[in-house]
Amino acid sequence: MNNAKIAEILTRVRAQKPLLHHITNFVVMNDTANLTLHIGGLPVMAHAKEEMEEMTAIANCLILNPGTLDEEWVHSMNIAGKKANALGIPIVLDPVGAGATKYRTKVNTDFLQNLRIAALRGNQGEIAALAGAGGKVRGVESVEDVTGIESAAMRMAEKYGAVVAITGKRDIIASRDSLYFVDNGHERMASITGTGCMSTTMVGAFIAVEKDFALASAAALACFGLAGEIAARQAEGPASFRVALLDAVANLEPEMVLRNARVTKMK
Amino acid sequence: MNNAKIAEILTRVRAQKPLLHHITNFVVMNDTANLTLHIGGLPVMAHAKEEMEEMTAIANCLILNPGTLDEEWVHSMNIAGKKANALGIPIVLDPVGAGATKYRTKVNTDFLQNLRIAALRGNQGEIAALAGAGGKVRGVESVEDVTGIESAAMRMAEKYGAVVAITGKRDIIASRDSLYFVDNGHERMASITGTGCMSTTMVGAFIAVEKDFALASAAALACFGLAGEIAARQAEGPASFRVALLDAVANLEPEMVLRNARVTKMK
């Protein structure tokens, strides 16, 4: 597809500096806060009931990531989610570990049913679990390719009116009207924790500035995958890869996207 | 001013290894724990009500950073703060995101009114919000220069008897009797999350060993800014800058401080 559009959205993220309100897990909080700054946004991590509505109200996107969920945090996510819906602020949901326990599957299903989610970003196992399409999740990792994952994504998109973005070797982005494949990325990205959560933050930053959420999600994942490719060239292991990945996101130029984004619009 | 004094305080931090009890936010906990070790102190991160008084009692400084606050954590901060006051252990407060929500403004104002704070370290927006002097905070970022921030700092220092340390392009350190400017630092420091929180930890380490809290704060910020300058020379992006910054803090020699600290005593 037209990479100029992707480059243009990236430029808009940098210009508008969207504020991304994260209610997210303890493991990746530092990474996703830094990533938000590096791609051009402003992060805020906040979960207190007392400030949920007010904090959400000033955000340009709400990111719900129940990776280290408990009752209190889920409660705050619901308060924030309802406020975001009331104000038309888009929500990105990362259903970390859905399928691993009944509790995780239920919490994420409830979010999908009770909130209007702009984009659901997960791995194959998580999305398959939520779609009732099988898939195997060990802890928070998807451990095998899921047959028919594309049609599961399209069914989920239809059912909830949300963009469904599945990251993996090939990223799949489905909405009611469209289907994209993104072939940027590098296998090193699976060697560190948090790349899934980071890709969710990327989607949040792009959705905050572009109303075509499917296009925004595809653009976000192309940019992140491209940063992964650049980082892989200079890494000597997973930890130096992580440093290089964050640097590459910050140093990503629209021109690189023009030349190297690999997004296919199928529908 | 006399850089020998600053170098001497740094040497004292390394010799005395102050224990810094942090009750701090989830985003930066790893960074501030590491920074504490690198500058020469010992970190402990603890928040359980059951051990608050006992843990605070063995510390040389208490650092309160309600960046990811909630009711329970604020409660623990109050217990620790009262104990610190009772024992004469200095408290450094980092009012993360004050001004962004009413709850954050209130929690931090309550700390200032109910506890004896040795040093308040924030950005321009946060301090202006607490001083009722305007300032704009988006999430946890100060987004514009505040007119009259210097006099706001001096008024706050007068009102609460605390050192008020504002970090930015030029750091401003005000107390009832003194005013310092620190011109060390590098713009890269704004490209990662947590440099504000880290500067608070630096202030805590220096205040733990030097009774002139304004001088200690100025010295801490000069050392941290200097580490930032050194790190910026070798960084290829924000994430490699962060690694280099922490290395530079650990490798900072009194001699470098002697030559390169840029602190001006105005009063």
Next chain:
Amino acid sequence: MNNAKIAEILTRVRAQKPLLHHITNFVVMNDTANLTLHIGGLPVMAHAKEEMEEMTAIANCLILNPGTLDEEWVHSMNIAGKKANALGIPIVLDPVGAGATKYRTKVNTDFLQNLRIAALRGNQGEIAALAGAGGKVRGVESVEDVTGIESAAMRMAEKYGAVVAITGKRDIIASRDSLYFVDNGHERMASITGTGCMSTTMVGAFIAVEKDFALASAAALACFGLAGEIAARQAEGPASFRVALLDAVANLEPEMVLRNARVTKMK
């Protein structure tokens, strides 16, 4: 001793990809999740009461690390611990800061008395505190060598039927039947926060695949120490050392272990 055995266990970790359920502290969660991946396992960090039993049931090892403990988290650790015991899933306990406050000493003693712990991994001060053998803990750091620490370890191992693994300049691993010394490692490992917690995760990964828990613990600490030695050669400070350490764990080859592990079986 025979390094081939150590290399073989490492190979088994990589082949079996054990799932390590961590209930751990906020400071190191990212490091220990990454380390789990790098050594060849799968991490999951989860603490909600609602999913504790189910999450523990799918794990190959449970890691309890009450470094930033509070009542709720201790409660979840107990639920998970009982489930692990019921199913024969080994538990590794890291008694962070035991000895620093009465609460920490009590919580960890309760775990040892109420749960069947496969391995207890701590520093000299923490183990000495739990053994009632003196030792000085400031915050979470052991600040001096403890006289008679070896016999304290052996007494603890006898009393609780657990492997007691003490990391330090020389690592000591004691069980009812055996005693190992490990002389791999580098002083740089003490310059960053979390190496203790990381060594606990290493022990967990090895215990998950090898029923001789003392041998598994010695092998784990030899591999981690060796990674520290490799990393120290290229680090310019503690933060670049941390990156290099995680890279070195991921890049560790059985062949390096064959040549360079320094484990002595004393009994």
